[in-house]
Amino acid sequence: MDERCGRPEPARALVRTIAGILIITTCGLPCASxxxxxxxxxxxxxxxxxxxxxxxxxxxxGRLTVTNDTLKQLIRFAFDVWDFQIEGGxxxxxxxxxxxxxxxxxxxxxxxxxxxxxxxxxxxxxxxLKAHRETKEMTVYSLVVTKNGPKLTEHTGDGGGDSSxxxxxxxxxxxxxxxxxxxxxxxxxxxxxxxxxxxxRGTFDYKLVWAPEQADxxxxxxxxxxxEQLGLRLESAKGPIEMLLIDGAEKxxxx
Numbered sequence: 131m132d133e134r135c136g137r138p139e140p141a142r143a144l145v146r147t148i149a150g151i152l153i154i155t156t157c158g159l160p161c162a163s164x165x166x167x168x169x170x171x172x173x174x175x176x177x178x179x180x181x182x183x184x185x186x187x188x189x190x191x192g193r194l195t196v197t198n199d200t201l202k203q204l205i206r207f208a209f210d211v212w213d214f215q216i217e218g219g220x221x222x223x224x225x226x227x228x229x230x231x232x233x234x235x236x237x238x239x240x241x242x243x244x245x246x247x248x249x250x251x252x253x254x255x256x257x258x259l260k261a262h263r264e265t266k267e268m269t270v271y272s273l274v275v276t277k278n279g280p281k282l283t284e285h286t287g288d289g290g291g292d293s294s295x296x297x298x299x300x301x302x303x304x305x306x307x308x309x310x311x312x313x314x315x316x317x318x319x320x321x322x323x324x325x326x327x328x329x330x331r332g333t334f335d336y337k338l339v340w341a342p343e344q345a346d347x348x349x350x351x352x353x354x355x356x357x358e359q360l361g362l363r364l365e366s367a368k369g370p371i372e373m374l375l376i377d378g379a380e381k382x383x384x385x
Contacts, residue, residue: 168247168248168251169248169251169252169255170194170232170233170234170248170251170252171233171234171235172232172233172235173230173231173232173233173252173255173256174229174230174231174232174385175228175229175230175256175382175384175385176228176229176230176384176385177226177227177228177229177381177384178197178198178227178228178229180198180227182198183198184198185197185198185199185200185203185227186198187199187207189240189245190240191236191237191238191239191240192233192234192235192236192237192238192239192240193231193232193233193234193240194230194231194232194233194240194245194248194249195230195231196228196229196230196231197229198227198228198229199227199228199230200223200224200225200226200227200228201219201222201223201224201226201228201253201257201259201379202216202219202223202224203224204228204230204249204253205223205253205259205261205374205376207245207246207249208246208249208250208253209246209250209261209374210246211372211374212317212318212321212323213321214317214321214322214323215323215371215372215373215374216373216374216376217373217374217375217376218375218376218377219376219379220379222381223376223379226381228382230252232248232252234248253379256382257379257380257381257382258378258379258380259376259378259379260376260377260378260379261374261375261376261377262374262375262377263372263373263374263375264372264373264375265370265371265372265373266370266371266373267368267369267370267371268323268368268369268371269322269366269367269368270322270323270324270325270366270367270368270369270371271316271320271322271323271324271325271364271365271366271367272324272325272327272364272365272366272367272369273309273312273313273316273324273325273326273327273328273362273363273364274327274328274362274363274364274365275328275329275330275361275362275363276357276361276362276363278361279361280328280330280360280361280362281359281360281361282330282334282336282360282361283334283335283336284332284333284334284335285305285306285307285332285333285334285335287306294306294307295307295311295312295315297315297318297319299342300339300340300341300342300347300349301337301338301339301340302315302316302319302336302337302338303336303337303338304334304335304336304337305335306333306334306335307333307334307335307336308326308332308333308334309326309328309330309334310326312326312336313325313326316352316364319352320352320364323369323371324364325367325369328362336359336360337359338355338356338359338360339355339359340352340354340355340356352364
């Protein structure tokens with residue numbers, strides 16, 4: 131569930147609650163199509179009392195299993211936002227942890243787009259989640275090319291195949307990825323929105339290695355690594371960012 135699909139467009143979303151289901155209309159969030167389920171048929175939600183900080187998610191045919199996730203983690207995936215885009219909510223939003231087993235009643239594979247819609251409905255129903263989107267002016271990073279030009283390897287091939295991006299602590303590796311994808315990955319690293327202003331089109335293969343903050347490493351900082359390894363740099367700027375404001379949430383009754 132950590133794979134991210136297309137980012138939401140920076141436009142105000144229309145939010146309304148009908149029959150307990152949070153309905154969001156925006157060009158950036160997928161709408162239901164065909165006969166795919168709009169909500170889970172059966173869902174079990176329980177508090178996780180293990181005290182462990184590790185968590186995980188797994189999707190199968192018509193089934194979602196969540197282990198030890200906070201409500202904030204669930205919101206982050208359901209609405210395709212970063213932590214810095216989430217504001218408000220109860221104190222337990224990122225403290226209490228939950229286990230969820232939910233099924234659609236179908237054996238069809240659940241795509242990421244479908245899963246986001248299903249999870250939004252589940253959060254509205256079981257957590258009484260109410261939220262709305264607002265665009266706010268905030269400090270961002272602008273990703274630009276250095277004066278010496280980019281140091282990127284353009285992806286070659288027949289144009290087919292999937293793109294892939296793997297990010298871990300101090301490491302991003304990508305194949306056939308756009309600069310917008312890199313900016314998105316850097317947003318998670320920096321804890322602040324990163325806007326792609328490189329004007330570089332096409333797809334690239336690249337590896338970026340840096341020393342995470344407070345890490346005992348000889349690797350360069352993220353700012354130095356970007357310049358030395360990719361010929362890019364981050365500039366502080368101001369820009370409009372779409373935020374998800376939590377208007378209310380309640381702890382679900384266990385079943």
